[in-house]
Structure formats: structure tokens, C-alpha cells
Amino acid sequence: MVTTDTQALPLVPRNPLSLRQLLAATREFHTGGEVLSAAGGPVTRIQFGPAWLMPPIVLVTSPEGIGDLLARNHVFGERCIVHDEVRHLAGDSLWVLPNERWVPRKRALQPVFTQHNVRRFGGHMSRAARALVDDWRAAGLQTGLDVDLDLACRRVTMQSLGRSILGLDLNERGDEIARSMHVASSYAADRALRPARTPRWLPTPRRRRARAAVATMLAVADEMLQACRADPTRDAPLVHALAAATDPETGERLSDRDICNDLLIFMLAGHDTTATALTHALWQLGRHPDVQDRLAAEVAELGDRELTPDDVPRLRYTRQVLDESLRLCPPAAGVGRLAVRDLAIGGYRVRAGSIVAVGIQAVHRDPALWRDPLAFDPDRFAADASATRSRWQFVPFAGGPRSCIGEHFALLETTLALATIVAATRIEARSDDFPVEVPYTTVAKGPIPVHVRPRTPPTPCS
């Protein structure tokens, strides 16, 4: 219950940067938040023109303000323009439904994604990661190999998500699905972030391509759904779970179209994000051999065998490495909401109609909150250090009711992949920076060159 008298609060102060600086900062979606909050404070208003022409953007980068938006006022923070674009392109799904219609869908899907349940469909990453190491072995790992980490991690992620989400070995179809996902998501994000848009009814070539890409992905999802309906023993637990999911209050099932839309959105929401998390973590390990050795020692304690989801609770340091990587390079650099009424955020009044953006990367790197914020130090996430930190200071999966439903799954998958790869190889980064591009989520701007060698010394021949 929010009791603050919103109207008594001061209006969010306007950011003092010049128009040119504001434009530059908002275009740099991931790093812009740090520039804007350094100049305008943790709750700052960016206004490019009169409100009737363009809604004000309010950027929030303080833990208190983020909690206000995502948890305490979540009902009044609606889906915004990016969600609308995806919805028009790919139909209703958990990610894009407006709050009221989202509630029953979330109720039906939540049990599928609990920490306990994701273990049923979350083990594929170990296998995909082992297959990657086998490929490296076949290509000459023994004598050292130069590889592009970006490409390797994208393939591993696609392979693993295809298996766990769709219940399908994507193999050669993986590249086609990856291409389709890229066409669809960059079309939607481009439109959402552009001030002047062509009307939706205009059949532009880009729009036609995006629609065709969505149709390709939906066809794969439908094929799997029908295959699972025909064969209840088929190994596709997530598809079966969605087909069986019911709203716990009304008992209603999801329609086939809804299930396919959700499968598609899980692939879209899960692929680039997980690939970025894995690539960035491995690249950081490639620059910090001491951290890498400590992680390898933790995995070695479990014995030389394929890791399973049940091992994850014992991979505590691996998880710390992952958290630190998600802090420095959060795959979602920010999320946005539309204020549907005046809101109290971080001690200020945000006017109804504003777009309210959470600067995830900015709060993760705020020097007032993190000591030496740009240093890679997984010990920040040791249990005692984390215990005193605000819940809203580290938000790679956002937070509140509309946080990432795939969080447990993504953490499980990425932890297993990191552990599996580092147990078998030594990684040396060949570059000191990690270039990214931000079509909507942050992705590596490959190649990310690394040198890999076997971790254990070769057994001497007798």
C-alpha cells in the first residue's frame, strides 16, 4: 500500500545537460544512464519537447527509486512502447500483456519456472557446453586454440534453449532461428526507440521480413506443441508444462496460440541475454586467472563427470562469478514502464504519461554504492557481503511482480555452462575490452577473441 501524498512531492528535476548531450546519452542506451544520473541525480527528467509531442522520460538509478517503481507502484507502471511494438508484431505473451491481462497468464506460468521445477528442464546447458569442449578438442584444443567466444556462446545457448524450451535439437535450424529472432527483435526495438515511426499498417519490406521471421518461429513452436500433444512421453517438459498449465483460480488452460507466443517470447527473451551473460563471464575469467582457478577448483570437488542441476547449490563461487558479471554487464541495461498516474518515485513526483526507465547498468556501477565499481571482484557476492546490500541495488532480472520469469532457469543454465567449460579448459582473453552493441538488450559485438587450452595437463604416453 503506497501512502505517500504524491501531490505534495516536488516534481522530478529536469536534467541539466544540453539537448545535444541528452540525445547522445539516450542513444547510448547502456552507458547513457551513468552520464545522465551523474549530471541530474538518481531521479532525473529528460524532456526533449512539450509533453504533448513527446512524453518526458524519467530515469531512476537509486535503489529506493527502483523499488518504488518496480515493487511499490508496479500496478501503475504499465507496459511501454517496446512492449507494444513486440505485441503488435508477435501477439500476446507474458512479456507484453498489460498488467490486468497479465495476472492470470503469470498465475498459470509461474509454477513452471520455480527454482525447484526448472531443474526438470534445465540440464541441457551442461551437455551443450560439453559438446562445445568436444568440438574444441577435435579442433586442436590440446595444443591451444584461438576461438571467438561470442560465436561459441551463442551456439551453446541456442542449442541448450532449443532443447529446454522447445524440446528440440535445433542443429542446423539453429542458425535460421537465430536469424529470425534477430530480424524480429531488431525491427521491434528500432521502431520503439525511434521518435518518428511509419504507420503500422504500411507494409514496408522490413516489416514484411519481421512478420515472416515471427511466422517461422511460431511454426517451429506449433510443430513442437502438436508433437507433444500427440506423444505425451516426448522429452519436452516445458512444452508439456505449458500445455497442462492452468490458471490456479479459474482452472482455464492456455490456447495453442498463447502457448506458441510464450514459447517464442521465451526464446527471444532468453537467447541474447543468456549468451551475453555467458560470454562476458568467460571473458572476465579469461582476464582473471586466479578467479578462474578458484572456480575450477570448486568444480573439481564435484568429480570428473557431467554436471546436473542438482550440483548448482554446491557451485557457490561459480554463481558469485556470474553475479559479478551480471553486475558489470547486465544483458538488460534498463527497463521501461509507462506511468499511468502520478507516481511517488525516490521522493519525487513523476507525472502520469511519463516513460519511467530503470537504469540497471547505472545502479550496478554507481560509485556511491559499490567500492571500485569497475573492478571485477566476485567476492562482492559472498553471502556476508550481499546480506547488507539493498535488494534494489543489484537488479539484472529487474524486480517486483514483473521481474524475469526465466531468472532461476537462466541462472541454473549459465552456472552449469560456466562450470563445465572452466573445468575442462583454461581461457585467456586476447583483448582488454568487451565491445557491445545494444539493439535492445546488450550483446557482444563479436568477435571476442580468446585462447583456450586444456585445463588438465595431457597424460604422458606410456
Ligand code: HEM
Ligand atoms: C541472463 C539472462 C536473463 C536476463 C538478464 C533477463 C532479464 C530480464 C529482465 C530485466 C526482464 C524485465 C523486462 C521488462 O520489464 O521489460 C525480463 C523479463 C522476462 N524474461 Fe528474462 N532475462 C534473462 C533470461 C530469460 C530466460 C532464459 C527466459 C525464458 C525462459 C526469460 C523470459 C522472460 C520473460 C517471459 C519476461 C517477461 C516477464 C513478465 O513480464 O512477467 N528471460 N528478463
